[in-house]
Amino acid sequence: MKYSAMNHFSHPEHKLKFDYTEHPFKCDGCKEVGIGSHYKCCNDDNCSNNNNICDYDLHLHCAIPSPSISHPFYTKCQFEFMSRPPGSIQRYCNACERDVIGFVYHCRSCGFDLHPCCAKLPMVLHDGEVKLYLQRKVSTPCHRCGRKGRSWTYRSNCKKYNLHVACVKEMLVDNWHELYYGMKMSVPSLKGSLETHLRHRKSRKGKVQKCCEMAGLALQFIISAILGDPTTLIVGVVASLTSK
Ligand SMILES: [Zn+2]
Ligand SMILES: [Zn+2]
Ligand SMILES: [Zn+2]
Numbered sequence: 446m447k448y449s450a451m452n453h454f455s456h457p458e459h460k461l462k463f464d465y466t467e468h469p470f471k472c473d474g475c476k477e478v479g480i481g482s483h484y485k486c487c488n489d490d491n492c493s494n495n496n497n498i499c500d501y502d503l504h505l506h507c508a509i510p511s512p513s514i515s516h517p518f519y520t521k522c523q524f525e526f527m528s529r530p531p532g533s534i535q536r537y538c539n540a541c542e543r544d545v546i547g548f549v550y551h552c553r554s555c556g557f558d559l560h561p562c563c564a565k566l567p568m569v570l571h572d573g574e575v576k577l578y579l580q581r582k583v584s585t586p587c588h589r590c591g592r593k594g595r596s597w598t599y600r601s602n603c604k605k606y607n608l609h610v611a612c613v614k615e616m617l618v619d620n621w622h623e624l625y626y627g628m629k630m631s632v633p634s635l636k637g638s639l640e641t642h643l644r645h646r647k648s649r650k651g652k653v654q655k656c657c658e659m660a661g662l663a664l665q666f667i668i669s670a671i672l673g674d675p676t677t678l679i680v681g682v683v684a685s686l687t688s689k
């Protein structure tokens with residue numbers, strides 16, 4: 446089911462098929478950026494045509510939403526999937542603080558909203574050495590913006606590395622043009638974030654390199670999770686980071 450062509454209510458004129466890309470796309474469901482596994486329009490009914498005329502893409506989480514979900518951060522809430530936010534006032538996502546303009550999970554009783562990919566962010570990201578835990582609020586400053594609180598945060602198991610989901614999204618949006626035309630061009634701003642991190646760590650000699658590697662890896666995990674597919678390896682970014 447997951448890997449075959451499908452009909453989707455949001456794009457009834459054509460079938461959608463499973464695809465994988467290391468180039469970011471804009472999801473036509475939630476209107477947020479995506480990478481990795483996704484569904485794209487076939488442009489015809491039997492998926493024989495490979496011209497991407499429609500350029501219609503959906504995150505997996507947007508292509509195959511759950512009718513309703515609960516979330517460990519909001520134990521009293523029942524979130525319902527909606528193809529657009531309810532009402533006429535501007536709504537924002539409680540996880541990343543960005544506007545909600547497309548697909549959303551909405552709790553009717555308290556009015557909370559979550560983008561589909563934010564709602565399904567993994568509570569733990571790890572690859573052997575590095576473990577990152579998703580937290581609703583963290584009392585130590587974020588390495589990108591220096592602020593406490595704010596949006597959901599990924600925190601390393603050593604508790605020294607904190608990065609807001611909101612800040613990662615900002616980085617991605619600020620670099621959208623470069624991201625869209627080649628992931629590698631986004632590295633300077635990512636490097637900026639890492640250098641800030643390094644400055645915090647300058648006093649402890651010897652640990653710096655190790656810390657930087659961890660930060661790079663952490664960033665890659667967080668970015669791909671926020672883009673909707675935590676299994677995607679952002680090869681260009683990682684190669685540039687480790688060659689520095
Ligand atoms: Zn989406
Ligand atoms: Zn189409
Ligand atoms: Zn609620």
Ligand SMILES: [Zn+2]
Binds near residue numbers: 538540542559560
């Ligand atoms: Zn969000």
Ligand SMILES: [Zn+2]
Binds near residue numbers: 590591609611612
């Ligand atoms: Zn931040």
